[in-house]
Amino acid sequence: MDLNLPFSYTFIKKLDLGLTNNNYLIEMNDEVYIVRMPINDAIPSNRENEHAVLHAIKALDFIIEPIYYKNGIQISHYYPQLITFDDYLSPERIIESARLMKKLHESNRTVEHHFNPVAMIHTYLKHTHNHRLHISVYNDLFAQYASHQFTPVLCHNDWVAGNICFLDHKTYLIDFEYAGMNDPLFDVMSFITENDLSEGEKKLFLTQMVDDLSENNLQVLMMYRDLNNLLWYLWACMMLEHRKDKIYAEIKAIKYKQLTMEYKQPLSFL
Numbered sequence: 001m002d003l004n005l006p007f008s009y010t011f012i013k014k015l016d017l018g019l020t021n022n023n024y025l026i027e028m029n030d031e032v033y034i035v036r037m038p039i040n041d042a043i044p045s046n047r048e049n050e051h052a053v054l055h056a057i058k059a060l061d062f063i064i065e066p067i068y069y070k071n072g073i074q075i076s077h078y079y080p081q082l083i084t085f086d087d088y089l090s091p092e093r094i095i096e097s098a099r100l101m102k103k104l105h106e107s108n109r110t111v112e113h114h115f116n117p118v119a120m121i122h123t124y125l126k127h128t129h130n131h132r133l134h135i136s137v138y139n140d141l142f143a144q145y146a147s148h149q150f151t152p153v154l155c156h157n158d159w160v161a162g163n164i165c166f167l168d169h170k171t172y173l174i175d176f177e178y179a180g181m182n183d184p185l186f187d188v189m190s191f192i193t194e195n196d197l198s199e200g201e202k203k204l205f206l207t208q209m210v211d212d213l214s215e216n217n218l219q220v221l222m223m224y225r226d227l228n229n230l231l232w233y234l235w236a237c238m239m240l241e242h243r244k245d246k247i248y249a250e251i252k253a254i255k256y257k258q259l260t261m262e263y264k265q266p267l268s269f270l
């Protein structure tokens with residue numbers, strides 16, 4: 001299979017990985033690499049921002065630095081022993097993920113792009129017509145976010161299990177397509193809403209990440225839970241409409257259930 005890369009390689013196989021890109025294994029100079037290639041369709045993306053983020057964080061010890069990046073095509077060393085969050089069954093996985101998130105937030109790295117979940121929600125609304133929502137229901141949520149003040153730090157903004165990796169007793173973070181300056185509490189609720197966690201695991205992670213569980217902060221965390229659920233529900237609607245893959249239908253159903261059951265409700269695990 002010809003991947004149209006600007007150098008010689010031997011194609012090995014396509015991998016069943018990723019939700020927004022295609023991934024392949026190739027061999028070059030007796031080394032095996034993984035190639036992440038974007039799918040060229042109408043789905044909005046910000047590859048220039050991802051490149052800027054990768055440049056900003058390249059010296060950090062929890063990054064698997066790509067050897068090549070251009071227009072969303074990313075090539076990195078392939079590590080067959082690497083496992084992701086869902087497959088890492090150690091009871092320490094929550095603590096290690098919290099340490100990883102803190103490392104990113106405390107890295108003092110900055111980029112120009114600011115991740116605005118409400119702006120992203122309205123972008124996705126323009127690219128899908130098959131959602132089941134009356135968006136005006138969420139005007140109070142949007143107003144709450146607009147009035148919320150915070151000190152932005154570099155955030156990943158997409159803490160799904162496949163982006164949290166474990167290798168040789170170290171923890172790594174990958175795929176920075178949505179990274180940007182944001183409120184670190186958004187990342188906290190991204191991890192909690194995007195992973196299949198027990199109530200105890202959710203509470204453990206939150207207490208590792210947030211010292212101040214005042215009523216004001218709990219309201220902010222609820223806001224970010226609801227924004228995460230709404231954002232990724234609409235993302236799944238958009239992806240299903242454009243790419244027709246059943247995985248997006250599954251994500252859509254999960255996020256719709258979370259959104260409708262949890263909206264404006266207290267955090268159940270506290």
